[in-house]
Amino acid sequence: MSVLQVTGLAKSFGGLKAVDDVSFAVEPGELLAVIGPNGAGKTTCFNMISGQLRADAGTVRFDGTDISRWPARKIWRLGVGRTFQITATAPSMTVRENVQLALLSHHRKSSNLWRPATTMYQDEADRLLDRVGMVEQAARAAGVLAYGDLKRLELAIALAHAPKLLLLDEPTAGMAPGERTNLMALIANIVADEVISVLFTEHDMDSVFGHADRILVLNRGQVLAEGSVDEVRNDARVRAVYLGGGGTYGGSAPNA
Amino acid sequence: MGFYFAQFLTGLASASALFLVASGLSIIFGVTRIVNFAHGSLYMVGAYLAYSVVNWLPHGVFGFWAAVVIAALAVGVLGAVVEFVLLRHLYRSPELFQLVATFGVVLVIQDAALAIWGPEDIVGPRAPGLDSVVRIFGEPIPEYDLALIVIGPTVLLAVWLVLNRTRWGTLVLAATQDREMAAALGINQTLLFTSVFFLGAFLAGLGGALQIPRETISLLMDLNVIAEAFVVVVIGGMGSVPGAFLAAAIIGELNAFGVLVFPQVTIVLAFLVMAVVLVLRPQGLLGRPEIHAHAPAHVREAPLQPFGHRQRLAVATVIVLLAALPMVAGDFTLVLATDILVFAVFAASLQFIMGTGGMVSFGHAAYFGLGAYGAALVVKHLGGGMVSGLVAAPLAAGLGALLFGWFCVRLSGVYLAMLTLAAAQIVWATAFQWQEVTGGDDGILGVWPPGWLADRTAYYYLALVVCCGAILALRRIVYAPFGYVLRGGRDAPLRMAAIGIDLRRHQWFAFVIAGVFAGIAGGIYVYSKGSVFPDELAIPRSVNGLIMVLFGGIQTILGPIVGALTFTVLEDQLSRLEYWRAILGAVILFVVLIAPQGIVGGLARLADAVTDRSMREAER
Numbered sequence: 001m002s003v004l005q006v007t008g009l010a011k012s013f014g015g016l017k018a019v020d021d022v023s024f025a026v027e028p029g030e031l032l033a034v035i036g037p038n039g040a041g042k043t044t045c046f047n048m049i050s051g052q053l054r055a056d057a058g059t060v061r062f063d064g065t066d067i068s069r070w071p072a073r074k075i076w077r078l079g080v081g082r083t084f085q086i087t088a089t090a091p092s093m094t095v096r097e098n099v100q101l102a103l104l105s106h107h108r109k110s111s112n113l114w115r116p117a118t119t120m121y122q123d124e125a126d127r128l129l130d131r132v133g134m135v136e137q138a139a140r141a142a143g144v145l146a147y148g149d150l151k152r153l154e155l156a157i158a159l160a161h162a163p164k165l166l167l168l169d170e171p172t173a174g175m176a177p178g179e180r181t182n183l184m185a186l187i188a189n190i191v192a193d194e195v196i197s198v199l200f201t202e203h204d205m206d207s208v209f210g211h212a213d214r215i216l217v218l219n220r221g222q223v224l225a226e227g228s229v230d231e232v233r234n235d236a237r238v239r240a241v242y243l244g245g246g247g248t249y250g251g252s253a254p255n256a
Numbered sequence: 257m258g259f260y261f262a263q264f265l266t267g268l269a270s271a272s273a274l275f276l277v278a279s280g281l282s283i284i285f286g287v288t289r290i291v292n293f294a295h296g297s298l299y300m301v302g303a304y305l306a307y308s309v310v311n312w313l314p315h316g317v318f319g320f321w322a323a324v325v326i327a328a329l330a331v332g333v334l335g336a337v338v339e340f341v342l343l344r345h346l347y348r349s350p351e352l353f354q355l356v357a358t359f360g361v362v363l364v365i366q367d368a369a370l371a372i373w374g375p376e377d378i379v380g381p382r383a384p385g386l387d388s389v390v391r392i393f394g395e396p397i398p399e400y401d402l403a404l405i406v407i408g409p410t411v412l413l414a415v416w417l418v419l420n421r422t423r424w425g426t427l428v429l430a431a432t433q434d435r436e437m438a439a440a441l442g443i444n445q446t447l448l449f450t451s452v453f454f455l456g457a458f459l460a461g462l463g464g465a466l467q468i469p470r471e472t473i474s475l476l477m478d479l480n481v482i483a484e485a486f487v488v489v490v491i492g493g494m495g496s497v498p499g500a501f502l503a504a505a506i507i508g509e510l511n512a513f514g515v516l517v518f519p520q521v522t523i524v525l526a527f528l529v530m531a532v533v534l535v536l537r538p539q540g541l542l543g544r545p546e547i548h549a550h551a552p553a554h555v556r557e558a559p560l561q562p563f564g565h566r567q568r569l570a571v572a573t574v575i576v577l578l579a580a581l582p583m584v585a586g587d588f589t590l591v592l593a594t595d596i597l598v599f600a601v602f603a604a605s606l607q608f609i610m611g612t613g614g615m616v617s618f619g620h621a622a623y624f625g626l627g628a629y630g631a632a633l634v635v636k637h638l639g640g641g642m643v644s645g646l647v648a649a650p651l652a653a654g655l656g657a658l659l660f661g662w663f664c665v666r667l668s669g670v671y672l673a674m675l676t677l678a679a680a681q682i683v684w685a686t687a688f689q690w691q692e693v694t695g696g697d698d699g700i701l702g703v704w705p706p707g708w709l710a711d712r713t714a715y716y717y718l719a720l721v722v723c724c725g726a727i728l729a730l731r732r733i734v735y736a737p738f739g740y741v742l743r744g745g746r747d748a749p750l751r752m753a754a755i756g757i758d759l760r761r762h763q764w765f766a767f768v769i770a771g772v773f774a775g776i777a778g779g780i781y782v783y784s785k786g787s788v789f790p791d792e793l794a795i796p797r798s799v800n801g802l803i804m805v806l807f808g809g810i811q812t813i814l815g816p817i818v819g820a821l822t823f824t825v826l827e828d829q830l831s832r833l834e835y836w837r838a839i840l841g842a843v844i845l846f847v848v849l850i851a852p853q854g855i856v857g858g859l860a861r862l863a864d865a866v867t868d869r870s871m872r873e874a875e876r
Contacts, residue, residue, distance in 0.1 A: 050754065072753035082754055090747035092557040093740070101744050102755040104737045110757055111765070112737040116562065120737065141559050157755065 001064060003028050003165050003197045004049070009058035011044055018044045020221040022058070026165065026197045031188065033212035034201045037241060040218040042201040043085055046167050049199075050082045051075040062165065081163035083154040085170045085201075091143025095134055095153055098142050099125040102160035128156040132186065148175040152183065159190070168200035172207055180204060184211045209233065217241070258393030263512045265392070269401035271508025272408030273470075276463030277481055278488035279415060279500040280456035286432035286495020287452045290343055290354045291618075291670060293799075294361035296482030298457045301365060302331045302464025303473045304373050307380050310468075317384045328462035335457020336450050344449065345849060351616045351670060356806050357848045359799050362478060363841030369475055371835065380468030387469075400469050407466065411459070412501045418455075419497065428452060432495040433544065479795060483681060487530045490674050493543020502541055523685035531678040535663050538671045557811045560735060578720055582713040590716045591784070596824045597723035598781045603804035603816030604727050605773035611810045612734050613766045614746025615664070616673040619680025620801050622660070623653040623771040625793030627778025629687060632700040632788045637693070642705050646722075646779045653775025654768050656683065661767030665760050677798075684793040699789035703782050719780050726776050731813050733769065742766050803844060809854025818856050 002025040011019045019041040026032050034042050047053035049060050051072035059068045067075050089098050096118075103121040104110050129135040132152040137145070142153060151171060158166055171187065172180040184207045191198050202208050208215060215232040217225040225235045232238055281295045306327035313319035338361055346354050386403050389396040419425035427448055431438040439445055464477070471477075488507055492499025507526050514522045539545045563571070581593060606620045630652025631645035640648070660679040664672050687694045694700065709715050733739050745752050745759040752759040782788045791797065804823045808815025826843065830836035851858040 052750070052753065073756045073758055076754060076756040084750065084754070088748040088751040088754070090744045090751070092559060092743060092747055094559045097559065097740065098744075101740055104740070105756045109737050110741045110762065113733045114736055116735050117737045117740045118560075118562065118735075157751075160755070 002026060002061075003030075003063060004199065005059075005061040006045075006049065007059045007061075009045065009048055009060065010056045011041075011048060011053065012056055017221050019048070019055075022218070022221070022223055024216050024223065024226060026199055028197055029191060029195045031191050031198045031200070031211060031213045033208045033215045034199065034218060035203075035205075035208055035215060036218035036224070039220075041221040042218055043169055044221075045218070046082065046169050046199075046201065049075075050080055050167055076161070079161070079164040080167065081158035081161065081165070082167035083151070083158050083169060083171060085173065087147075087150040087154050089142045089150060089153055089157070091141065093142055094139050095142055095145070096122070096125050096129065096138040098153060099128050099156050099160060102157045106161040125160075128159055129153075131159065131190070132156045133182075148179050148183075151175065155183075155187070162194070164196060166196055166198045166200075168198060170201055170203065172202065172204060180207055181210075187211070258395040261393050262395035262397055263516065264509065265397055265401060265405065267509040267512030268408075268505065269398075269404040269470075269508075270511065271504040272404040273463050273467050274481075274484060274488055274508060275408050275501050275504035276411060276459050276466070278485045278492070278504055279412070279497045280459030280463075281485050282489045282492065282495055282497060282500045283415075283428070283432075283459075284452060284456035285489065287428055287435070288343070288347060288449055289435070289670070290346070290358070291351065291673070292343075292456075293355060293358040293482060294338065294365065295358075295456070295460050295485060296478035296480070297362050297365040298331050298335055298460035299464040299467075299481050299485075300369065300473075300475070300477040301334065302327050302461030303380070303468050303471075303477060304369055304378075304464075305330055305461070306465035306468050307378055307473055308373075310381050315384065320381070320384050324462065324465040327465040328458050331461025331464070332454045332458030335460070336454040338457075339450050339453035342845060342849070343453070344446070347449075349848075349852065350810070351673060352610065352802060352806060352810060353848050353852060355618065355673075356799070356802050356844060359803070360841040360844035360848065363837040363844070366475060366478065367835045367838035367841070373473075375475065378473040380471075380473055383469045398470075404466065404470075408501070408504075411462070412497065415455075415459070415497050424448075424451070483677075483795065484526065486674065486677065487526045489540075490530050490678075491533045491540055493540025494670070496540065496542040496544075499540055499542030520689055521685075523689060524682055527678045527681040527685060531663070531675060531682065534667065534671060534675045534678065538667050562735065575720075575724060578724075579717075582716060587712045590712045592824065592828055594712075594716050594719045594780075594784050596821050597719045598777045598784070599800075599804060599820035599824055600817040601723045601726045601777040601780075602774055603801055603808065603820045604730050604813075605770045605777070606801045607805045607808070607810065607813070607816045608730055608734065608773070609766060609770035610805060611813075612739055612746070613742045613763060613770070615763060615767070616669070617676040617770075617798075618673045618802075619676040619678070619798050620770070620774060621793050621795070621797035622676075622680035622683045623657055623774035624778040624781070624797060624801075625687065625788075625790075626656045626683060626771075627653040627775030628782040628788040628792050629694065629700070629778075630775065631779045631782050632703045633693070635703050636695075636700050642709070642783060645703070645783065646776075649779025649782070650772040650775035653778060654772040657768045657771025658764075661764050661771070664767060665763040677795075680793060680795070680798055684790055687793055688790040694790075697790065699787055701787045703788065704786050705783045709783075715784060719784065722776065722780055726773055727817065730769075730773055734813055738762065738765075805854075806844075807847060807854055809857030809860075812854070812856045812860070815854055815856040819854065822855060 004026040007023045009019055009022045022045060034045065036042055044053065048055045051070055055068060059066055062078055062080060065078065067078065100117060100121055103124055104117065107121065109120065126135055126138060129138050132155050134149065134152050134156060137149060142150065145153065155171065172183050175183065187198060188211050190196060209229055212229060214228060216223065217232060217238050219241050224241060225232055225238050277295065277299050281292060284290060284292050306323050309323035309326050310320055313323055342357060342361065346357055383400050386399040389398050419429055427443050431443065431448060484507065488500055488503040491506065492503035510525055510529065511522060514525045533540060582590060602624050606617060609615050609617050627649035630648040634640040634645045634648040664675050667675055688696060704710065705715055709718055741757055741762050745763060749759060800823065804819035805816055807822045808817065808819030826840065830839050833839065847854065853861060
């Protein structure tokens with residue numbers, strides 16, 4: 001059974017159909033890349049799957065459960081983790097505390113009024129930080145981190161409740177090329193180790209073609225193509241969208 | 257029939273005056289996002305100035321109307337000056353700074369008016385040519401009321417034309433809708449903001465000047481009008497001039513007819529309507545929802561550090577010194593020290609909701625007062641003793657916070673702040689008007705501790721134990737997971753839902769905690785004074801709390817204690833002087849402009865700078 005089954009998903013903002021009848025599935029242990037030009041509806045799709053946005057139509061099933069109308073926090077509890085395109089971490093807390101916050105929620109201790117929070121789940125937090133190579137920076141304030149490090153912190157936070165499905169919205173945006181390769185390799189490792197499924201958007205085609213098991217191409221809110229890396233690479237319509245052609249957004253560079 | 261029509265016209269006439277004040281406030285808020293508490297002061301100055309100019313000009317129709325216009329123009333210039341000297345430097349500051357700064361202006365203007373026009377109420381001149389009544393349906397209607405009913409819509413039309421038919425107006429509307437975009441388009445904001453303040457202040461001054469034939473001129477006009485002006489601005493929609501007109505008409509009529517139907521709840525009505533509008537339609541009747549949710553401005557905050565040995569030792573030393581205080585201090589000092597302890601808890605609870613929770617409260621006095629009244633009511637109506645009174649205090653405050661908090665956490669930013677203000681005014685008006693239960697303006701007297709605590713020293717020790725315990729407990733909560741969740745919600749609300757946290761529920765609970773601790777302070781306070789009056793629930797009490805938090809530094813947990821100490825001692829010392837308000841106002845403005853991190857934050861920064869330098873020197 002698919003981990004994630006999306007059927008006929010749709011969302012409009014005013015008159016604009018941001019996502020229009022999108023259907024796809026993610027299999028266990030699969031790394032599915034979602035690509036498309038700016039404004040194709042990738043982030044909107046993510047926000048509907050993880051509950052940040054409510055869909056106008058369509059269903060989202062996770063492990064067979066219909067989660068289409070669920071609030072984000074319940075979807076998270078079910079085992080869906082995510083990172084944000086524009087990072088959302090607490091700048092006034094240390095790197096470790098940001099991870100501890102997710103762990104506190106996972107262990108249902110978020111309403112505790114008495115125990116000093118920094119002493120709780122420290123080792124667990126450090127293990128997660130170690131996985132993403134951030135443990136040396138654990139005591140630094142998140143507010144002073146470089147952008148690439150924030151992205152890695154986001155990944156550690158998203159892994160805190162051992163999710164079955166991870167949604168990564170441009171996990172390597174703003175990183176230097178070498179860093180990018182490392183992070184994508186790390187993500188691929190995590191998928192292999194823990195049988196997590198990953199759905200990720202990315203503008204960097206090397207990351208996509210190098211690591212994805214399958215690729216979903218969106219354009220103007222609709223599915224343009226779906227298939228293996230080779231199938232998508234050779235698809236004429238995808239080429240038209242990315243290299244410029246009639247009826248598209250006009251040759252926007254893939255990593256713009 | 258005739259009577260009701262007359263009542264209707266009276267309502268419209270007061271609506272006109274209210275509209276003028278509120279429209280200015282609304283325009284200023286729309287463009288600059290500053291909640292201008294000093295707007296009522298501009299209104300008051302308009303009235304005083306018009307009175308002086310009328311006496312100075314030749315008497316007659318021309319003299320009167322010329323005086324009105326001259327006064328309004330002068331107030332407009334005053335508003336522009338305030339913007340230029342002060343508020344311009346605060347556009348990027350948190351709401352707390354802006355509000356407290358404008359309150360500093362209130363204090364300064366109040367004393368300036370006292371110095372110029374004296375403490376006595378002044379009866380203004382009648383408007384020449386409009387000083388008699390006309391009979392409509394047999395009822396006498398003052399001619400001047402009819403004039404006001406015409407003036408209101410005329411000004412609305414004029415302002416509407418300026419905003420919609422001039423280039424300047426287009427810029428104002430653009431900045432109201434999307435300030436960042438307007439800035440990005442290269443609009444000269446400096447000039448725009450100053451001129452907006454001129455127009456807003458002009459309208460306030462006009463409103464005040466036009467009031468002089470109807471109302472005695474007094475030093476209370478400023479705060480009396482400002483609360484109602486906020487109501488109108490919020491109901492109409494912040495930034496919307498037609499909205500202000502509509503809302504002023506609604507409130508004017510509500511007051512006119514409310515008196516007939518529910519004479520007991522007239523003051524509550526307006527704030528109830530404001531609260532309902534905020535809950536159902538936060539952007540107001542004719543306001544537009546904000547396009548950009550402006551990211552709240554935060555003072556940059558470092559991660560929390562647990563107390564080391566040295567800090568623990570320092571805290572223990574302070575507590576020991578406080579315990580030893582009765583050995584050296586007299587009764588007078590102990591009373592002051594008890595006050596300081598009480599306000600330290602009050603300020604700490606306010607800092608908890610604002611600094612840790614990121615929710616600005618303009619009405620925290622509600623919970624302090626609910627605590628005080630909770631204890632006093634138990635004594636008065638149930639004959640309870642002090643223990644039951646001190647239990648009732650946090651209970652009453654907590655229940656109030658449970659009720660109001662449920663609505664408040666559904667809003668954010670300035671809308672939330674306005675709802676906390678409305679909630680506090682509802683509680684205040686209830687205490688003020690519900691004579692049978694609360695004693696109204698006369699308050700509740702005779703709330704004394706039992707004999708063994710009647711001694712000042714004994715009561716001081718009770719206050720010391722309760723207040724130190726409360727502050728340490730609050731600090732514990734800040735460092736506990738709950739406190740971290742609140743800070744996380746303040747810094748990155750989006751993230752909270754994405755790690756499974758029901759942020760709204762936590763914020764609601766935080767509201768209750770802050771209320772309970774403010775209630776504890778109120779309970780200790782009422783037994784130390786022996787009485788409670790509606791003043792404990794009023795706007796100045798809330799603002800005092802804000803000033804203490806500001807003095808201490810909003811992001812430090814120990815700040816409120818230093819803030820309460822500084823403010824209480826300062827107020828105690830200054831209030832012996834004639835113009836103490838002006839001095840206090842100047843101190844406030846100084847802190848806002850020069851030491852925005854407050855005393856504790858400023859000292860911490862200074863200490864950092866010194867350590868940095870000595871470390872660098874050591875390295876050499």
